[in-house]
Amino acid sequence: MDYTRYFSRVSKNRKFSWLREYAKLLQDLPPGTVFLAGGVPNTTQFPFVEAKFTLRDGSTIAIDPKLMSQSLQYGATEGVPALRKKLEEMVSRYHGVNEERMEKSEVLVLPGSQFGLAMALEAMLNNGSYLIIEEHAYPGVLSAVNPYNPKYLPVKVDGDGMIPDSLREVLSPWKAEEIRDSDGLVPKVLYICPSGGNPTGSSLTEERKQEIYHIAQEYNLLIIEDDPYFFIQFRDILLLELLNKWGWEGFDEHVRQVRCFYQSQRDIMLAATQKHLSGLVEWYIPKGGMFLWMKVPQLKDTYEMIMERGLAHGIVLVPGRPFCPGGQNHPSQYLRASFSLATKDEMDQVCLCVLVTV
Ligand SMILES: Cc1ncc(COP(=O)(O)O)c(C=O)c1O
Incomplete structure (x- = not known):
């Protein structure tokens, strides 16, 4: 390509x-x-x-x-060439990319997704370029691209990830043929977190993936897919040795165990939220990742509640502001709770704290 x-x-x-x-x-x-x-x-x-x-x-x-x-x-x-080969096998095995397309692939091994994302986005953006992005997005990406003063085009998200109709709506000021071959200032790049999004926890359904892909084809958009929650990540030689030792079956088993662990953590968090916060906050069930993204309709902004009242109660959550493309100082009704580390008691405690501090 x-x-x-x-x-x-x-x-x-x-x-x-x-x-x-x-x-x-x-x-x-x-x-x-x-x-x-x-x-x-x-x-x-x-x-x-x-x-x-x-x-x-x-x-x-x-x-x-x-x-x-x-x-x-x-x-x-x-x-390391042997690791790149192994990773190509992995892409082929888990993402169903056939061998013919795989031959043209260019796998790079990088020291973490954040680095790769920053490199990829910085390679594409001029000062003031458009960036199509989920309406609530991973702040690491926002801080990498904010210095380019991008014109964010936020697309709505629900429990099944980015909404294709909203993507069409965002692109509606342009005709596809105006964008497709243009070298000028038009939307060209779409950043998306498809599985267990951070902060939303949403995952794209297969149909939505297809739909978004077709829209991207129609408008000739480059999709930058940030998928850190699809697998767990290690580093070069050690990763290669680990994959060699486990084989694909051992790797699958490890991923299954890790997935079960986070799913059980998510279920405990959902039960606590349902028990203590039902009627007060709104949420979608996270389909992956480590986060529950909650909306507090009663509040215009969760910032003070979390940064002042919450901290005073010894509870640390993340307010919605930093996840808003282009609006990190604007009020947000959302908050993010990570369920990766907390025990059941701690989750109950957090929910009770939200109840009191709202
Ligand atoms: C959506 C998303 N992308 C990228 C990253 C960064 O990953 P890494 O630690 O591999 O740099 C994170 C980490 O939280 C993330 O949530």
Whole structure:
């Protein structure tokens, strides 16, 4: 896929780094090659030699000296090749991408989603560009893009994620053919969190995914899909070793256990909310992730309730303001409660506190 149309002016000016391309050679040098080309640290000077990680079931993953030097040494910018291959297999296995499309894929290994998102969005935005986004969105993205003074186009969300009709509504000032090939100031990029959204907890249904995809095709929009709650994330060599050790079946079993844990936490949170706050707050049942997103219709803004009265009661929640694209100082009737860590008693306590502080 050619992304040039979507690139910002700065990105269009970027050229590849010749030295980084050359560094790829390091990965497959035949034995006996004399290498005086790179600014590459000598592995004998690394402080770490080997490591052993113990998993919850008592089994271990050993990082032997060879793997350790490889993991601490410079490598290809895109990530360790064997891990990239494994991740391509993962995308193919869990997202149903067939092999023909997979060949064209470009998997990059990055130190976390936040970094990847910031890089991807910054590569696309000029000062004042449009950004289509869910009406309540992950604040990490907002803080990455706010310095570009984007024109946010917020799309409504319900329990099944972004609402396609609202997306059409947001795009209605333009005709599809005006946007499709335009190089000018038109909406080109759609940011979306499809599973267990942060903060809404909503997940897109299959039909909605299709509908949004078709709208994006019609208007030639680039979809930046932020899906941190689809799987749990680790890092390069360790992740590779873990995947090798578990195999896909072991990985599936681990994901199943983690999903059951968070689902049970969610159910305890929902029961507490139902018991103490029914009639006072509104919510959708979270379909994934770690958050319950509540609306307090009685209040114009939850900020004081949480930042003053709530904190004074020893309860920490997040007010809705920071999740509003372009309106982080504007009143919001929402609040976010994370159910990942709290015990049942703590959840009851939080709900009772909301009851008192509203
Ligand atoms: C929707 C969303 N995207 C990205 C991130 C950042 O993930 P990472 O810790 O991998 O940078 C988070 C973390 O809370 C998130 O909720």
